[in-house]
Amino acid sequence: MGSNFLQRRVVVTGLGTVNPIGNDVKEYWDNLEKGKSGTRKIQNFDIGDYEIQIAAELDLPDLQPYFSSRKMIRRIDRYMIFSHVAGMQALRDSGLDVNINPERYGTLIGTGAGGVNSHVNTIRQFDTKGMSSTSPFYIIGCIPNTGSAFFAQEAGLKGPSFSLNSACSTGNHAFGVAASLIKMGMADVMFAGGSESAVNEAGISAFGNIGALSNRNDSPETASRPFDKDRNGFILGEGAGVLCLEELEHAKARGAKIYGELTGYGFSCDAHDLVAPHPEAEGAVRAMKMAIEEAGITSDEVGLVNCHGTSTPLGDQIESIAINKVMGDWGDKIPVHSTKSMVGHLLGGASAVEAVADMRVFVDGTVHPTINVFELDPEIYLNVITETYKDNSIDHILSNSFGFGGQNAAVVFSRYKD
Numbered sequence: 001m002g003s004n005f006l007q008r009r010v011v012v013t014g015l016g017t018v019n020p021i022g023n024d025v026k027e028y029w030d031n032l033e034k035g036k037s038g039t040r041k042i043q044n045f046d047i048g049d050y051e052i053q054i055a056a057e058l059d060l061p062d063l064q065p066y067f068s069s070r071k072m073i074r075r076i077d078r079y080m081i082f083s084h085v086a087g088m089q090a091l092r093d094s095g096l097d098v099n100i101n102p103e104r105y106g107t108l109i110g111t112g113a114g115g116v117n118s119h120v121n122t123i124r125q126f127d128t129k130g131m132s133s134t135s136p137f138y139i140i141g142c143i144p145n146t147g148s149a150f151f152a153q154e155a156g157l158k159g160p161s162f163s164l165n166s167a168c169s170t171g172n173h174a175f176g177v178a179a180s181l182i183k184m185g186m187a188d189v190m191f192a193g194g195s196e197s198a199v200n201e202a203g204i205s206a207f208g209n210i211g212a213l214s215n216r217n218d219s220p221e222t223a224s225r226p227f228d229k230d231r232n233g234f235i236l237g238e239g240a241g242v243l244c245l246e247e248l249e250h251a252k253a254r255g256a257k258i259y260g261e262l263t264g265y266g267f268s269c270d271a272h273d274l275v276a277p278h279p280e281a282e283g284a285v286r287a288m289k290m291a292i293e294e295a296g297i298t299s300d301e302v303g304l305v306n307c308h309g310t311s312t313p314l315g316d317q318i319e320s321i322a323i324n325k326v327m328g329d330w331g332d333k334i335p336v337h338s339t340k341s342m343v344g345h346l347l348g349g350a351s352a353v354e355a356v357a358d359m360r361v362f363v364d365g366t367v368h369p370t371i372n373v374f375e376l377d378p379e380i381y382l383n384v385i386t387e388t389y390k391d392n393s394i395d396h397i398l399s400n401s402f403g404f405g406g407q408n409a410a411v412v413f414s415r416y417k418d
């Protein structure tokens with residue numbers, strides 16, 4: 001399928017996630033269907049009297065089933081814990097026997113900020129105990145590749161293993177690059193996705209001080225309002241999502257269950273601003289068109305758009321422009337929704353967690369709502385889904401992600417058909 005001359009097909013055979021509304025795929029799916037918000041008053045650290053008091057935090061599950069050594073849980077950064085839990089879930093869900101040809105199985109789990117918690121904790125120690133107090137585990141905790149590396153080590157995956165960073169587009173870029181490696185014959189299986197743990201003093205104050213976060217402290221559950229007239233910023237979230245991407249014939253040979261197929265990948269750079277999107281959505285449009293073209297479909301065959309939909313005034317409006325330009329007459333009719341209305345914005349983990357949600361459409365026909373759309377912005381011409389509904393006719397989902405620096409990535413997931 002698709003116009004790419006590399007015709008090896010890439011399917012999804014395993015899912016894993018840990019995020020503010022679910023510590024596994026089933027809990028996540030159930031809460032998406034219910035329209036549950038994961039935003040709350042910050043509990044995991046002391047926010048003091050800072051003007052932003054809310055975030056989409058997660059409470060970790062029992063970690064012992066995921067780790068061979070309990071002491072490593074204390075030594076690695078929180079973002080690495082997230083990526084490892086999601087990765088192990090995806091591995092177990094896939095049913096893959098890693099002892100069979102492990103050199104053909106790889107990892108590509110990206111991150112936007114990496115080990116921010118390790119940075120914050122180490123700098124604090126400088127102030128009180130001096131440089132000699134730096135933990136020998138600081139480096140492995142802070143560098144962005146160790147989320148992938150640690151999971152590969154624990155799982156015994158010896159194929160391609162690295163990370164990438166493109167801010168909020170990281171997850172989709174990871175899927176696209178991992179799929180490309182499979183298509184080029186460099187791997188048969190890639191565990192790909194994104195992880196982020198920036199809900200701390202540094203993350204909240206950094207995004208808060210540039211005016212990106214919602215300050216609706218008195219109503220956390222309704223603070224994330226993608227496409228709503230009164231939206232006033234995103235909710236910072238944390239967590240990870242990982243997909244097991246597998247070459248089709250390899251998956252069929254071992255009798256793997258197949259959730260869907262990654263048929264299209266598009267990417268671009270706005271070359272416009274380090275924070276603001278291009279005012280005419282030029283880069284977003286190119287990425288979306290590229291993904292649709294590689295999928296070998298037309299825009300009117302896309303049945304659903306999982307939007308970037310962060311709840312920022314400018315970002316949501318620009319995405320509306322992009323969707324209408326790409327979809328034409330279908331632009332204000334095609335169903336669109338925002339997973340971020342419930343889980344917040346997971347930065348480098350955002351599109352990865354959203355991809356797990358996309359698979360539910362193919363599994364049981366459930367399309368989750370966008371919550372907190374009390375009054376659709378009259379300047380946004382989109383068919384925003386606000387109630388859960390069933391639709392077994394959707395064959396193609398476009399998932400958007402647009403990152404700081406004007407780095408855009410879109411993927412098309414399709415219903416698997418032999």
